[in-house]
Amino acid sequence: MFRGLSAFPLTPLKEGTFDEQAFINLLRPVVDAGVDSLGILGSTGSYAYLTVEERGRIARCAVAHADDIPVIVSIGALRLDDILRLADDAQAAGVSGVLMAPVSYQRLTEDEAFNLYETVTRQLSVPLCIYDNTATTGFTFSDELLFAVAALPNVGSIKLGRVPEDLSQVRARLSDTVTLGIAGDWRAASALQAGFDVWYSVLAGLFPQTALAIARSGNNAESERLEPLWELFRHYGSLRVITAAAEMMGKVAAPALPFPLQSLQGEPREALAKLFVSLELA
């Protein structure tokens, strides 16, 4: 399941609460395009801003509309009891895997992060993807910790925000059952070429055909064509950019993000509107 193209759609809000119909409408073309999995309630799905109850409901909704495509749901939270309830709800909903970042307010120590993954993976009946995202968690995995967590039972993948210099060395220290995934859409083409197994993709959540063309093409040209979009992703955060795109396309109500988060506004939003046309995003 943790292979190929995994699409991470937005979780659209309307007047501050989950907009189920808009969410279903977002899922439909992604499912029809035939992505390899759906990454629901990832960072792009605003999981950290939603309650345990909302997240359970959204997981059920996603599974109900995913046809045969495996659904992966993030269970990250600050408190263990919330994480375990999210895991229970997700598994009861019928997800195929879960995703978890070491969400921190007090930045976790390495021991604390390891204990967290050990405790959570012990209680799972579906595989887990380790989500390494320093920008949102403030937590940085050392190589040692990452390999130790990856060796825990039920770990099936690692979502990395970087391409290691020596990928073969990383591979050699991972079990064959653990796949390597890339986050940060602008890195995806080169990461897949270097031997990554899966692209955890923001782009694919709204423009699945464009993302599939990159994921299946096996060369960088299609990705390089999108450099003006990647530049916006890097500068403003892919969540703000892709939400602005969905708002402008009329796929979600504006504002679709939880206050105080704001989709792209002003001049860069206008620049994005022009990119739709010039880049032929689909």
Next chain:
Amino acid sequence: MFRGLSAFPLTPLKEGTFDEQAFINLLRPVVDAGVDSLGILGSTGSYAYLTVEERGRIARCAVAHADDIPVIVSIGALRLDDILRLADDAQAAGVSGVLMAPVSYQRLTEDEAFNLYETVTRQLSVPLCIYDNTATTGFTFSDELLFAVAALPNVGSIKLGRVPEDLSQVRARLSDTVTLGIAGDWRAASALQAGFDVWYSVLAGLFPQTALAIARSGNNAESERLEPLWELFRHYGSLRVITAAAEMMGKVAAPALPFPLQSLQGEPREALAKLFVSLELA
């Protein structure tokens, strides 16, 4: 109210839930010592790990046991609706002020942070202290943003984790009604000497007499004496250190922190036990 020594006690847990009796027992000596305010549910009070309901209950408990000492409660959260409910609950409990950091998962932009403070302060009936804490929020205030937020109605103080090089320049850009507070206990003595108005203190939440001696002495010697303790604070985080101290003193049940957070363990915990004696903490 935002002056002198503000004590930030722990919020002790017992088997993962709020331990009201231990909390009251922690407050008593702090109140009796005559600190200038109580900072409830600060970072040291694990606010980010507690539900809105728990935080309302803890605010009411603190006000009920604070005698005449003003109570300040943190209302920080990721979602605006949670923040506003926390503010309502705190005000209904009878707090004298609130404290708010720009809590982030997606790191806020400057516009987002300003909009957040503008929206929240507009709805307050008590003054707010701006809480600048990059280590926990991942958010860094620019000087411009900090001054803009400080000029909003109902802002009464800034809690800074650094001593600006030119304090008089900072003062000149702040209203007379906004006080400057220091966080990071090891910096407090020099910050107070440099002209800060208030010390937002972790130490004072457990060792109020020792903190008062530093706050009232007007020289650095008492603080310098505690350098071995400050070294532990800086290295392991003051929350993990002060919790280990409270656990070892039998004031709270171990583990008192929300999993996966852990108080100081192993060798540094033993070193801390020796410091109690050698530093005569009280």
